[in-house]
Amino acid sequence: xxxxxxxxxxxxxxxxxxxxxxxxxxxxxxxxxxxxxxxxxxxxxxxxxxxxxxxxxxxxxxxxxxxxxxxxxxxxxxxxxxxxxxxxxxxxxxxxxxxxxxxxxxxxxxxxxx
Amino acid sequence: xxxxxxxxxxxxxxxxxxxxxxxxxxxxxxxxxxxxxxxxxxxxxxxxxxxxxxxxxxxxxxxxxxxxxxxxxxxxxxxxxxxxxxxxxxxxxxxxxxxxxxxxxxxxxxxxxx
Numbered sequence: 732x733x734x735x736x737x738x739x740x741x742x743x744x745x746x747x748x749x750x751x752x753x754x755x756x757x758x759x760x761x762x763x764x765x766x767x768x769x770x771x772x773x774x775x776x777x778x779x780x781x782x783x784x785x786x787x788x789x790x791x792x793x794x795x796x797x798x799x800x801x802x803x804x805x806x807x808x809x810x811x812x813x814x815x816x817x818x819x820x821x822x823x824x825x826x827x828x829x830x831x832x833x834x835x836x837x838x839x840x841x842x843x844x845x
Numbered sequence: 846x847x848x849x850x851x852x853x854x855x856x857x858x859x860x861x862x863x864x865x866x867x868x869x870x871x872x873x874x875x876x877x878x879x880x881x882x883x884x885x886x887x888x889x890x891x892x893x894x895x896x897x898x899x900x901x902x903x904x905x906x907x908x909x910x911x912x913x914x915x916x917x918x919x920x921x922x923x924x925x926x927x928x929x930x931x932x933x934x935x936x937x938x939x940x941x942x943x944x945x946x947x948x949x950x951x952x953x954x955x956x957x958x959x
Contacts, residue, residue: 735887763947767950774848774849774950774951774952775888775936775950777947777948777949821888823887832893833878833890834890835880835887835888835889837885837886837887838885838886
């Protein structure tokens with residue numbers, strides 16, 4: 732079945748540690764890829780996106796993600812996390828099949844310890 | 846405000862009752878989406894409107910769920926004969942275009958069915 736997988740359910744890091752959150756998808760063909768973030772008590776908001784071109788994309792707050800087509804992956808990274816990065820992170824895929832649906836992974840909760 | 850507005854923010858109802866959830870999208874956004882998010886899960890697609898028409902309602906779980914967008918702006922998600930399993934956060938999102946998957950989310954309506 733088509734899906735978006737985030738294998739890390741809860742990640743706990745100390746401030747200044749490096750972060751990598753995994754995302755794999757199983758949709759074929761051309762896809763648009765996204766990472767959304769939900770800070771405590773806030774709505775989902777876009778962190779970064781990949782449509783085409785350079786597979787390494789940079790988003791807000793120092794986050795970046797790399798699209799590896801051969802691995803169907805779009806992992807999120809940040810070299811040095813801050814306490815304010817504590818949030819839930821969702822990977823999402825738009826399969827571009829005509830219907831404009833966005834399919835989400837189950838999310839990864841990141842807790843950054845000061 | 847300039848964001849997506851959802852009302853009510855919280856709704857508690859009894860099993861078997863009828864519920865309406867309202868979404869006011871960002872002005873000028875032609876695409877509108879409803880998602881449902883259960884505890885520990887990512888947002889699950891329900892229905893997508895392009896203008897006044899439902900372009901894709903394949904995510905609606907059964908015929909108790911229905912959504913309208915009569916004037917191409919505000920949308921209402923309607924749930925008949927609510928069940929305890931309908932308890933979730935119902936998210937609305939809008940988009941200025943229909944072909945990228947970049948969505949702007951509201952804060953959601955938390956539905957609790959007792």
